[in-house]
Amino acid sequence: NAGVTQTPKFRILKIGQSMTLQCTQDMNHNYMYWYRQDPGMGLKLIYYSVGAGITDKGEVPNGYNVSRSTTEDFPLRLELAAPSQTSVYFCASWTGAYNEQFFGPGTRLTVL
Amino acid sequence: AQSVSQHNHHVILSEAASLELGCNYSYGGTVNLFWYVQYPGQHLQLLLKYFSGDPLVKGIKGFEAEFIKSKFSFNLRKPSVQWSDTAEYFCAVYTGTASKLTFGTGTRLQVTL
Numbered sequence: 001n002a003g004v005t006q007t008p009k010f011r012i013l014k015i016g017q018s019m020t021l022q023c024t025q026d027m028n029h030n031y032m033y034w035y036r037q038d039p040g041m042g043l044k045l046i047y048y049s050v051g052a053g054i055t056d057k058g059e060v061p062n063g064y065n066v067s068r069s070t071t072e073d074f075p076l077r078l079e080l081a082a083p084s085q086t087s088v089y090f091c092a093s094w095t096g097a098y099n100e101q102f103f104g105p106g107t108r109l110t111v112l
Numbered sequence: 113a114q115s116v117s118q119h120n121h122h123v124i125l126s127e128a129a130s131l132e133l134g135c136n137y138s139y140g141g142t143v144n145l146f147w148y149v150q151y152p153g154q155h156l157q158l159l160l161k162y163f164s165g166d167p168l169v170k171g172i173k174g175f176e177a178e179f180i181k182s183k184f185s186f187n188l189r190k191p192s193v194q195w196s197d198t199a200e201y202f203c204a205v206y207t208g209t210a211s212k213l214t215f216g217t218g219t220r221l222q223v224t225l
Contacts, residue, residue, distance in 0.1 A: 031211055031212075033212065040121070040217075040218075040220075041217065042202065042215055042216065042217035042218045043156075043202070043215045043218075045212060048211065048212055050211045058212075090155060090156070092156075094213075096211070097144060097206060097208060098144060098163050100146055100158045100161055101204075101213055103155040103156045103157070104155060105154070105155050106155050
């Protein structure tokens with residue numbers, strides 16, 4: 001099992017550009033999450049999904065969109081990149097209660 | 113809504129010192145509790161977890177945590193830290209009221225030689 005994989009590892013965007021952060025898990029987990037991590041601020045939940053076709057907003061969804069067409073994939077879309085979106089983004093998957101979330105290696109995004 | 117508090121934001125210890133990191137949560141029902149570790153430049157990895165039973169749980173690398181229900185706490189401990197324990201530590205709770213974990217803001221541990 002590869003677990004949770006994310007691509008790309010690093011990306012630099014110009015203001016106003018768009019991009020998709022990819023996240024794939026091979027553990028057949030129903031739940032998937034996108035977090036952003038800023039220095040000293042912990043993890044902020046952006047969006048999450050409880051299964052294919054179902055997504056919901058987290059704490060900081062503005063400027064992002066997601067889709068979940070399959071159990072395995074949960075891409076995060078930035079439509080109009082802004083400097084405030086400079087962050088490290090982590091994807092995670094989970095089976096639910098009595099289990100831990102598994103995290104991907106992260107994507108470091110810089111918007112200039 | 114439930115919340116998780118980690119009051120120590122930055123802790124500096126010398127090697128071989130004992131460690132205790134605080135974690136308090138606000139929820140009166142049944143909880144699943146977790147401690148994650150994030151080494152510099154890496155992703156979060158599970159240190160230990162508590163679901164039920166013995167309130168003293170042991171994790172990897174000599175870490176342990178004690179669940180004290182009356183205090184809504186799940187403090188992380190290690191008798192003797194090593195330089196390689198330098199990392200950020202996150203406490204998280206699952207209450208069953210939402211399909212997600214609630215994370216604390218993290219404690220940065222710096223271990224000096």
